[in-house]
Amino acid sequence: MSSKRLIFLGPPGAGKGTQAKFLSEEANIPHISTGDILRTAIDTGTPLGQKAQSYVDAGELVPNDLILDLISERLQKPDAQLGWILDGFPRNLKQAQFLDEILKDLNQHSVCILNLEVPEEELVSRLLKRHRQDDNEVTIRHRLEVYHEETEPLIDFYSDRTVHSVNGNRPLQEVTAALKEIVEAS
């Protein structure tokens, strides 16, 4: 893969985590999932986890001040200097602006923005099958609302760059192949 800094947009249940994991193994670059970081913090009861838990359980975004420093530190680690895949960040405008600032400071200019598209009812049915603690129907619907309100506008935010939209409503391997083709060409 030639492009080594990837941002995954797309709603919950679109397959960002699964695809990011494949691509991260393929390219040998870290898969940075803010959702995974928060879930680990909650499971181990760290101060971050304690502050984040009620938001995650309710399907709300965790406040930016809990996330921004965490991402900044993560992107400065040695293993992130050759590339990374961001999954679940940025999630709102403030986070996207902050990410642009960090990348400018790190002199990392090119990023490949991927957007996985899946119809809403398919998302709900996938999420209901997942059995994660925050995957009950009420929370799922709320997470989708939060996505439309806060995260979907990032497609416009990035409209001065290329946002590569990919149909995520097909077999896993086909989605992976489509993503690899984009990443290799970018």
Ligand code: AMP
């Ligand atoms: P995910 O695994 O990406 O679906 O994230 C699970 C939950 O973690 C979300 O519903 C939010 O509560 C929280 N979360 C993950 N990433 C972020 C983020 N970038 N900003 C705020 N909250 C987040």
